[in-house]
Each structure stands twice: as C-alpha cells, then as structure tokens.
Amino acid sequence: MASLLTRTYPWIKLPLIVSAPMLNAATPALAASVSQAGGIGFLAGGTKPAELDKLLTKTSALIFSKSRLRNGILPIGVGFQNWGCDLHAMSPVFRKHCVAAIWLFAPKQLADFRPWAEEIRSVSQGRTQVWIQVGTVSEALEVMKLARPNVIVVQGTDAGGHGLRQSASIISLLPETKDALEAAGYPHVPVLAAGGIVESRGVAAALTLGADGVVMGTRFLASKEAGIPKGWQNELIRVKDGGTTTKRSTLCDRLKETVGWPEHYDGRAITNKGHLDEEAGLSDAENVRLYKAELKLGDEAFGNHGRMVTYAGTGVGLIKEAKSAAEIVDETSFGTRLIARKSPSYAQV
C-alpha cells in the first residue's frame, strides 16, 4: 500500500500526512506548504466555481517545481461537502486545474458519489484520484460498491468540524473497516485515519491500527498558514482536555444559518457561551441574534464567554503553539519515525 501511495503521489514522504479540506481555513498557502513538505494539502472546494478557480490558480503559483510533476497534475487535493455542491458547475474547474485528488464527503445520499466519481475521472482522464470520506463500516462498504474510490478516509468521532452525529473513534472503527473492506474483496484500497490525531503518537497509533496514512484538521488550524481568526487560533492553544471542552452539536450550523446538512451530521467545536445558553433554554432565534451582534467584536468574541464558532477535535489539548505547516509535517513525521525505530514501549512484550 505504501508503494501504491508513493507511486500515485510521487512527492510524498511516508508516513502520509494529509491536511483536511477545511472551508476557508485551508488556504492556498496551507495546501501548498503541506504538499511541499511531503504531505498532501487540501483546499476546500466550497460551492462557488469562480472562487475555487481563484484558489487553485493561487495555489498553483505557490507550488515550486511544478514542471517536475508528471502530467501537469497539481500536487494537492480539493474537498467537497457534496450535499451543497453542483457537480456540473464545478466540473469545468476540475478540467482546468487537474488536481491529484478530489475528496468527497456528506452527500444527500451515498449514491450521489457515483456521478461525481465518474465525472472526475472523465474530465481528468483518470489523473485525478477520487477520495471518499466515511464514518462507519457500512458506509465504507457501500461507497466502494457505488464509486470505487481510490482512497477511503475513515473519520472517527473525535474529529473537529463536521462529521457523523454518531460514530466510533478510530481505535475500533479503523481496524473493523479494514477487515470489512478486505472481506468484501477490497484489500488494496488505501485507508486513511482521521479524528483525534494531532501529533506523532496519534499517527503511530493509527498506522498500528492498520491505517495507510493520516489526516489532521485541528493541528493545521493551528498553523501559521491557516485562514482562521487569531481568536480561534488562541482558543486552540488555550483549550485542554478536549473530551469535555469540545462537543458535537448542530448549534454552529444554526448560528451561521447554514441550511441543508443531511440530518445525520453535526460538528465538533469548542463549547462557549452559545452552547451554555442553549442548554439553559435560549431560543435559536435569540442565540443567532447574540451571535451576529458579536461578529463585529472580532477576536474578542472567541473564548469561554464568546459566541464564535470554534471548530476543534478532541486532540486540541495536545496543541501548544501555532507552527508553520511545514514544521507540523516535519515534526509529526520525525516523531513517528522515532516511535517506529526507537524500540516502542510494546517491544518489551
């Protein structure tokens, strides 16, 4: 599997570290830096083709040595929240910018993955790989049948931002999914782990569970290249004990008046005043009004007593400072090698 990955994405280093396609937060600088450090950086496709075109043009300009890449493939990926996206509007952008991978997630129904996968393969002449994110074993089996993704991303419930309302963490979800894919006749599809991984111990654990690489979101939110407010980033550094200081909820979508998420999704964020007020019985209308009133406060509207949306995974407590994306990739990779080579604690067994 490792050789399959390095053949397909010839610039990567192992272990494969991927930055998640986080809407607005995943800037061209973040995606380009992650890929240039040997990972795979993702942009978020959003819903507006013209904006994605601009993001891709910008990212392309940041990638050095493009000429050394085969077939003019841009060594980054683009991720879509499929429920809100129009395939036929986006398709010309895929045609214009041939990216290494397009990551599909959260369709209205799983069958919607099929036309996306077909179109991506058709316009890219097979050069763009199709990645699909799932949160359960049964989703993994179903999407393999429907769309034959080149890569499966298995997201556990510890992940920050959007994901399934109900799922397991990768500790059990990853090995069960690997076994089920193998039993169903898909032993060779690379499986990446996401959710709760922010540093080398998490990466090494995910690989031990059978993952072929990892995705990190929250860790890259706390990168110098991330397109998020300073107030949010300060929270990522301040907050500890993510199991109790973050929670899964649909409140953030309601505050932002985002309508249309399929109902089995919600999002994990750092809890703040909006969550507390909701628990105390505040109506959505009033919560939204208070949220909007605070928008103008900027960075001050983050924190325990703030109301801003502050997505983060349970691993947030392991983040001590903002770093450049390249440092994050290098340090995580280095730490994983140390764990693998310096006889690990269980080598005593």
Next chain:
Amino acid sequence: MASLLTRTYPWIKLPLIVSAPMLNAATPALAASVSQAGGIGFLAGGTKPAELDKLLTKTSALIFSKSRLRNGILPIGVGFQNWGCDLHAMSPVFRKHCVAAIWLFAPKQLADFRPWAEEIRSVSQGRTQVWIQVGTVSEALEVMKLARPNVIVVQGTDAGGHGLRQSASIISLLPETKDALEAAGYPHVPVLAAGGIVESRGVAAALTLGADGVVMGTRFLASKEAGIPKGWQNELIRVKDGGTTTKRSTLCDRLKETVGWPEHYDGRAITNKGHLDEEAGLSDAENVRLYKAELKLGDEAFGNHGRMVTYAGTGVGLIKEAKSAAEIVDETSFGTRLIARKSPSYAQV
C-alpha cells in the same frame, strides 16, 4: 514502568491485559482465568459485603499455586462503583481477602476517593494497590492529588457500560493525560487504556499512544466464563459497526430502575427496541413496564427487537466468537507481539 508492573504483579506477562470489573459479568472463573493467563482479572465489588466475600472465597479456590504468591495476596482485583458503596461495610472484606488491587470509579465526588484509598492501604498494610479510573485529563490530575493511586485507568468514550457522558476516545485522551501527569510531577504512575480495545491492533495502538497496559471489557463479555445471558453474548457476536449500533445513554439505568449514578455518567449499550421507542416519544414508565414484561422471555428478549440491557463498546464489531478468557489473553498478547516484532507498517517510514 513495565518493570514496576512486573515487580508489583509478579504473575503478569507483558503487555498487561486486564479484564474490567463488570457487575455480575465478571465471575470468579473469569477473574481467575485472566490472572492465570498472565493478565489481571477483576471482580466487581457490588454493594453487598457478604456477596463479595463469597465471590472472593470462590475465586481464591480457583487460583492454583496460591502458595507461590508473596504475602498471601490474591492475584486478582476488585472494582467498585463508589457512589453506591459503603466503605465501612466493605472494609472487613478487604481485610479478610487481600487482593492485588482495588479499582475505584464514579464516586459522588472525587474527594470520596481519599478515604477509600487510605482505608485500603491501611487494612491491607500497603499490599493492596489502589487503581482509579478517570475519563478526562483534569480528573486524572485531581485524583493524583487526592488519593495518589498506584495505577490510573483512562477510559475513553468508546467503552461499553458506564463511563462519562462526555469524553474523548483514547486516541487523544491517553497521550494528553500522560503528558499532563508528567508535567504535574507524576511521570511514573502506570496508565492503562480502556475503551474500544478488543484485540491486538487496539492493544498495540494503546501502547503506542503511551499506555502501560490495557483494559478490555466487551471482549471478556464474549468469553466462556462471563456471567451474562446467552442472548447478550449472541448480540456481541452478531452486531457490527459499533459506532452506529451502540450508543451512550442513561436509558439502561432507567429501565433497571437504578437510582444514584452521578449525573455526568451514562452507559454505552447496543441499541434496541427500548432506545427506538424512547426516541419515538415513549414515556419512561411505559418503557420500564415493557422491559419488565420481557424479562421472563430470557435470551429471546435480546436483539434488535428486544428490550434487554446489552452493554457493549464500539469495538463490538471486531468480536466474531465467544472464546475462553485464557484464549483471549493469549491470542491478544500473541498478536501484539507480532505487531511489535514483525516490522510494523510504519517501520517503512
């Protein structure tokens, strides 16, 4: 840490595998078999001293080579759900049967751990070790200050049965807890991981995250020695995809009319008719009535359309058959050694 564990519990093999103190399910035969296979088997202390006395007498009779153990220490442990237990009623039982460890969990308030720890150390003359189970980083730091446990068990949210309503999985919780304990001046306390671990990949991942050993509950529920109905065990083998087929809820306590759990606890169980009816708006009174009416059906009252309480963790989908406790310990341990010694996948990095 490994040498500390083998010095303290001289019969164990590494990696340390512990069977959780599951009320009624953790029989004398289960506890004795786990310890004799090189793990540490736990009984559940319950609330009635006379019953615990009987369980311990029975377990003691099952342990071979008792005479080879130092200081007459019974090579098993006993676990308590502290909120429902009377220390002074239980203390004479600790005095009569000196067990290797007493595991404390879920007190009305964390400060209640202190008199328990003092009494256990006093009546056993320091021979019985104090283990404390936590579910957050802050609980781990607090209990170290309050009671200086000899071992910390860190339970992630994937665990079956009772645990914190809100917490992280061990993928982030374990490394953050290890770091926090070290930073607070407790670098040497052994930390065991629980929650979602049912086989060797989970054990190897937990050790990679920094755990000094693991606890398995659900896996031992599906052992030949477990004291649970066949209907429950069939469910453990049937059910897949534990992230969606199990969920955390207080329903099981309400069905059993168990009163007194501190409100920040609930339990993870396989969802069945009782959960579905509750979601559809059925009152507790009616749900309890239907539950009681089905009790007489025995094993048939388990399953999708049954109403029996069927605790299980998210790793349930990795369980394929019931095995003897010794097989479980041996096979998990063997598999972990294979992962550790056969260059693991990430050794390619």
